[in-house]
Amino acid sequence: MSMQLKKLPFGAEEIIKFAEKRKEPKWFTDTRLKGLGLAEELPLPKPEKTRIADWNFTNFSYQIGSSVVSQLNELPESIQNLMKNGEEAANVLIHVNSSAVYSQLSKELTDQGVIYTDLATAVREHSDLLANYYFKTTSIGKHQLTAMNAALVNGGTFLYIPKNVVIEQPIQAVYYQDAPSSGLVAHTVVVAEQSSSVTFVESYLSDSSVGEGAANLVNEVIVGENAQVKYGAVDEFTDQIVTYVSRQAEVAKDGRIQWALGQMNDGNTLSENATNLEGDGAAADIKAVSIGSGTQKQNFDNYVRHVGKATQSQLLVRAAQKDASNSIFNARTKIEHGASGADGEQTQRVLMLSDDARGDANPILLIDEYDVIAGHAASVGRVDPDQLYYLMSRGIKQELAEKLIVEGFLAPIVDLLPIEGVRRQLTTLIERKVG
Amino acid sequence: MTVPELKINDLRVSVEGKSIVKGFDLNMKGGEIHALMGPNGTGKSTVASALMGHPKYEVTSGQAHLDGQNLFDMAVDERARAGMFLAMQYPSEVSGVSNADFLRTAINGRRGEGNEIPLMKFIKTMDKKMQLLEMDQSFAERYVNEGFSGGEKKRNEILQLMMLEPKFAILDEIDSGLDIDALKWVAKGVNSMRSENFGCLIITHYQRLLNYIKPDFVHIMMNGQIVKTGGPELALQLEKEGYDGMKTELGITDDEKTVEA
Ligand SMILES: Nc1ncnc2c1ncn2[C@@H]1O[C@H](COP(=O)(O)OP(=O)(O)OP(=O)(O)O)[C@@H](O)[C@H]1O
Ligand SMILES: [Mg+2]
Numbered sequence: 001m002s003m004q005l006k007k008l009p010f011g012a013e014e015i016i017k018f019a020e021k022r023k024e025p026k027w028f029t030d031t032r033l034k035g036l037g038l039a040e041e042l043p044l045p046k047p048e049k050t051r052i053a054d055w056n057f058t059n060f061s062y063q064i065g066s067s068v069v070s071q072l073n074e075l076p077e078s079i080q081n082l083m084k085n086g087e088e089a090a091n092v093l094i095h096v097n098s099s100a101v102y103s104q105l106s107k108e109l110t111d112q113g114v115i116y117t118d119l120a121t122a123v124r125e126h127s128d129l130l131a132n133y134y135f136k137t138t139s140i141g142k143h144q145l146t147a148m149n150a151a152l153v154n155g156g157t158f159l160y161i162p163k164n165v166v167i168e169q170p171i172q173a174v175y176y177q178d179a180p181s182s183g184l185v186a187h188t189v190v191v192a193e194q195s196s197s198v199t200f201v202e203s204y205l206s207d208s209s210v211g212e213g214a215a216n217l218v219n220e221v222i223v224g225e226n227a228q229v230k231y232g233a234v235d236e237f238t239d240q241i242v243t244y245v246s247r248q249a250e251v252a253k254d255g256r257i258q259w260a261l262g263q264m265n266d267g268n269t270l271s272e273n274a275t276n277l278e279g280d281g282a283a284a285d286i287k288a289v290s291i292g293s294g295t296q297k298q299n300f301d302n303y304v305r306h307v308g309k310a311t312q313s314q315l316l317v318r319a320a321q322k323d324a325s326n327s328i329f330n331a332r333t334k335i336e337h338g339a340s341g342a343d344g345e346q347t348q349r350v351l352m353l354s355d356d357a358r359g360d361a362n363p364i365l366l367i368d369e370y371d372v373i374a375g376h377a378a379s380v381g382r383v384d385p386d387q388l389y390y391l392m393s394r395g396i397k398q399e400l401a402e403k404l405i406v407e408g409f410l411a412p413i414v415d416l417l418p419i420e421g422v423r424r425q426l427t428t429l430i431e432r433k434v435g
Numbered sequence: 436m437t438v439p440e441l442k443i444n445d446l447r448v449s450v451e452g453k454s455i456v457k458g459f460d461l462n463m464k465g466g467e468i469h470a471l472m473g474p475n476g477t478g479k480s481t482v483a484s485a486l487m488g489h490p491k492y493e494v495t496s497g498q499a500h501l502d503g504q505n506l507f508d509m510a511v512d513e514r515a516r517a518g519m520f521l522a523m524q525y526p527s528e529v530s531g532v533s534n535a536d537f538l539r540t541a542i543n544g545r546r547g548e549g550n551e552i553p554l555m556k557f558i559k560t561m562d563k564k565m566q567l568l569e570m571d572q573s574f575a576e577r578y579v580n581e582g583f584s585g586g587e588k589k590r591n592e593i594l595q596l597m598m599l600e601p602k603f604a605i606l607d608e609i610d611s612g613l614d615i616d617a618l619k620w621v622a623k624g625v626n627s628m629r630s631e632n633f634g635c636l637i638i639t640h641y642q643r644l645l646n647y648i649k650p651d652f653v654h655i656m657m658n659g660q661i662v663k664t665g666g667p668e669l670a671l672q673l674e675k676e677g678y679d680g681m682k683t684e685l686g687i688t689d690d691e692k693t694v695e696a
Contacts, residue, residue, distance in 0.1 A: 385490060390527035393487050394541035394595060395515035404540065408531025408578070 008148075009059055012036055015151060018063060022120055025127045031140070035150025038141045045143040047270055049328045049360060050299035055242045055268050057145060060183030060214040062154045066096035075102065078205055079176050082421055091171040093118060097179045098155035098186070105171075112165045119156030119187055130158060133189050137220040137248040137276065145244045145270075149185055149218045156187040161196040163224075170199040170419045177215075177241075178207040188219040192227040192255075199418045201232035203425065208238050217245040223255035225279065230418045232260040234426050239266035239294060246272040253279030253308065260417045262426040263290035263300065264433060274303040277311035277342075284313040289413040289426075291433040292325030292357065302346075303332045306372075310341035317348040318413055320406050320434065321357035329361045331376065337368040344372070350380040351409050353402070406434045438465040438631050439502055439518065439602040446497035448478070448485040454495070455481045457659035463603065463634045470645055470670060471638045473656035474678050479638045480524050482656075483605045487521040488514055501603065516545050518602030522592035522609050524638075529579035534591065535561065537579050538598050545599065564597045567627065569620050585612030593624040600628070605636045610644040622647030642674040657687055 015036060019029040044052060069075060072083055075094060083089045091109065093116060094102040100118035109116070115126060122130050140150045157173045177184055184204075192198055204215065215237055223229050229249070237243055243265050249257045263271060275284040284304055292298055304313040315331055333344040350359040363376035383405050391401035410430055417423045441463045448456035456478045463469055473479055485492040486499055488511040499506040506514050529537065538561065543551045561575060568590050580588050589609050596604050606625070610618055625635065625648050637648060645653075645667060653669040654661045657678070662685055663669065673681060682688070 384527070387527045387529050389489055389511060390523070391529065391537070391541075392511040393515055393521055393523075394537070394599060395512055395544045396541050397512050397544060398510070400540065400544065401512070404532050404537070405529060408529055411531030 008040060010062075010152065022123070024123050027131055028123050028127070031135070032151050032153070035140050035147045038147035039144050039151050042141065042144040042147055045145060045270070047299040047301065047328065048330055048362065050270070050297060050326075052268075052270060052299070056212060057148070057214060057216070057242060057244060059212075061179070061181055062098070062152045062183050062185055064097040064154070064179045064182045065099040066101050069101050072102065076176060076178065076207070078207070079174055082174060082203060082425055084421065090169055091116065093157055093173045095155050095173070095175045095186075097177055097182055098184050106169070109167065113162040114165060114167070115158060115160035116171060117158055119153065119158055119189075122158035126158065126160070129160065130189065133191055133220065133222055134187070135220075137222065137250045138218065138246060138274070145216060146218060146246065149187060149216050152183075152185045152216070153187045154185050156189075157202070158188075159190045159198070159200060161192045161198050161227075163193040164195050166197040167199070170201055172419065173200070173202040175202070175204045176206065177213065177237075178209045180209060180211055181213055182210055183214040183216065185216045186218075188217070190219075190221045190229065190231070192221075192223050192229045194224040195226045196224065197228040199230040199232070201234075201417070201419050201422050203234045203236070203422065205236050206238045206241055210238060211240055213241045215241055215243040215245070217243070219245075219247045221247070221249040221257060223249060223251040223257050223282075225252045226254045227252070228256045230258045230260070232417050232419065232422055234262040234422055234429070235265050235269070236429055237265045237267055239296065241265070241267045243267060243269040243271075245269070247274070249275045249284070251275065251277050251279060251282040251284060254281040255279060256283045257285070259284070259286040259288070260413065261288040262414070262417070262429070263288060263298075264426070264429045265298070266294065266296060268296055269298040271298070271300045272303070273301065274305070275313065276305045276307065277313065278307050280308040280310055282308050282311045286313070286315040287413045287416055288317045289410045290319045290327070291410075291430065292319065292321040292327045292359070293323050293433055295324045296326075298325070298327040300327065301330045301332070304334070304344060306333070306335040306339040306342040306344055309339060311339055312342070313344045315346040316413065317361075318410055319349075319359065320351045320353055320410065321359040322353045322434070324354070324356040326358040327360075329359070330364065331362070331378070332364040332366070333374060333376070334366040335369050335372050335374060339369050340371040342369065342372045342374075344374045346376045348378045349409075351406060352380060352382050353406065403431075403434050407431065439634060440464055441603045441634060442498070442500045443486070444498045446482065446485065446499060447495045448481050449493045449495050450481060450491060455659055456485065459497070459656075459660060461636075461654065461661065463636065465602065465634050466629070466631045467634050467652065468629075468648060468650045469634075469636045470650040470653045471636055471656055472640065472653065472670065472673060477656050478659045479656055480607055483521055483607050483638065486605065487511060487519060512544070515601070520596055520599060520601035520604040522589075522596055522604065522606040524607040524611070526580050526588050526592055528581045530581050532579050533576050534579055535575040538595060541595070541599060561598060564594055564624070567620070568594055568624050569616075570594060586614060586617050589613055590617060590621060593621050597624055597628060600633075602632065603634045603636070604628075605638065607638045608640070609637070610639055610641060618644065619647060642670045645670050655681060657682070662687065
């Protein structure tokens with residue numbers, strides 16, 4: 001059965017012009033055109049149990065931009081709120097309507113060879129280096145949305161940590177959209193070379209002035225031998241923005257990645273998170289939290305693939321579903337033949353807060369090796385009436401008691417976010433979404 | 436300020452369609468300590484839960500008034516704000532919510548918007564009460580009852596009691612699971628509350644607690660009713676004779692229960 005493909009609202013000629021304006025090297029423009037070709041042929045992904053055929057992934061303007069500012073206080077207030085602590089502003093890259101408008105990297109890090117810049121600059125100034133990693137952890141031709149990311153990319157971030165460089169201060173990226181009908185097509189590449197260590201946090205925000213818009217995000221993380229990456233994210237796009245977000249990591253021998261994801265979009269969202277534990281002794285820790293509200297539909301696929309021996313993964317998903325929201329949570333742990341001594345654990349818990357909401361947690365273990373440990377737990381439940389009674393018996397009103405329970409339920413993940421400002425941001429967001 | 440009053444009349448309670456409490460009467464005033472004793476499964480906790488408003492317990496008839504206000508017209512949180520407190524036999528755990536946040540929310544819920552307790556005052560008060568109960572400071576930041584030992588949960592109930600300063604408290608087997616020292620600390624906590632403005636109903640199986648918190652009245656409950664009321668000597672008598680002795684004295688047979696059920 002073949003699906004009727006809609007004609008895409010963009011073509012080769014305008015993409016070439018767009019690339020020329022950005023002074024991109026040939027390989028990058030070729031990648032765009034390859035992406036375009038594939039986007040025209042390939043179908044949308046087919047997430048389990050979520051119908052996305054009528055989501056607007058394609059109609060938006062990607063040729064947008066903003067001019068550079070010299071001071072933080074020239075930026076929209078919601079961005080400034082994230083920068084209150086000073087700690088956050090030390091190493092930061094801020095993008096407004098897809099283009100970088102403000103950047104700051106400490107001299108100490110520059111001196112150590114750290115590269116932290118927006119993708120457009122990286123394409124021009126670090127072309128060869130970037131080319132080694134661009135679309136390496138995921139393929140352009142995975143489906144129509146990855147292909148579109150290659151074709152239309154208009155934003156993104158490149159972070160490169162050389163061998164043995166250990167960074168204590170967090171590095172932060174903020175994306176903010178406010179142009180009407182705009183689309184953020186961002187591609188982020190984080191490379192942590194051997195025995196390096198870094199904490200990276202990205203936040204995605206938008207203003208309601210965007211109206212109907214789209215976000216197509218492909219984020220790749222390359223964790224070198226014995227390197228450590230803490231990757232935090234807070235997604236909070238407004239309700240009319242359709243999001244496709246793919247966060248992929250490849251981890252070499254004895255490397256370690258920690259994902260801490262706050263998936264708080266108000267609009268329809270398709271999320272793919274995948275970690276490939278290639279090297280022996282590689283480890284992944286994935287923590288994701290989300291709240292469904294309104295009539296939004298979301299699909300979260302969290303995937304860990306164990307290839308190396310004695311690889312370890314721990315996946316913890318917690319979500320609350322309000323109103324008439326509908327979310328599917330897939331957790332897939334795959335242990336390949338040869339990955340002896342692997343240990344993969346996953347837990348997904350969904351708390352239902354309304355009769356009209358829907359939430360499904362699907363645990364999937366695929367194991368091709370004998371000598372492994374693997375476990376899964378998945379539950380979909382309601383607020384415990386005894387807990388509610390207990391809190392109310394101390395004089396706390398029902399709505400507030402429910403709020404405390406939900407916030408408490410999500411707290412174990414929020415507490416793990418690596419930056420104080422981001423934790424605060426997520427806590428405020430949870431309070432707003434639950435309240 | 437007038438002395439608070441709790442009046443319970445002919446209370447009847449069913450759980451899942453089964454009648455458990457069958458005509459329970461009790462009047463309490465501020466300043467009084469009452470003890471409620473009785474065999475397992477006789478309905479003591481059911482009385483407590485019904486008064487607090489647990490959704491599983493259906494009040495089929497009878498009244499309960501706190502200072503003239505009908506408790507059964509109020510939601511659980513309203514009863515608490517009106518001055519009721521129940522230290523539960525099996526307190527719930529609430530993951531992710533710190534004890535301090537929980538207590539502050541509860542206190543502020545009672546005080547109302549615009550009249551919140553100043554943070555420093557709250558911390559100082561909580562510190563002091565925790566010291567009195569010999570609770571480690573870390574319990575302020577730990578999640579409500581999560582991973583608490585049996586005895587720690589009980590002390591945490593008394594901490595809440597002391598922080599919330601209700602008019603009436605029901606302590607349901609607050610002594611079970613407490614070691615001898617902890618029993619004294621808990622008793623000290625309860626005794627520190629004693630005043631004209633505070634009345635307390637202590638549900639217990641053991642005379643020992645009553646050595647530390649002297650009751651004014653002791654009530655014996657059997658088959659869903661209070662069958663005998665007396666002074667502290669009643670608890671001593673019970674300790675000696677057991678419930679069988681009491682039953683013989685009162686002419687109660689166990690059959691009565693099965694017949695009624
Ligand atoms: N939630 C419930 N569901 C089913 N049965 C219940 C429930 N609560 C109480 N019961 C039943 O009601 C009866 C009285 O229970 P209750 O807990 O009030 O006794 P109690 O006097 O407090 O006993 P104990 O001294 O053992 O604590 C028991 O038979 C008990 O099994
Ligand atoms: Mg009981």
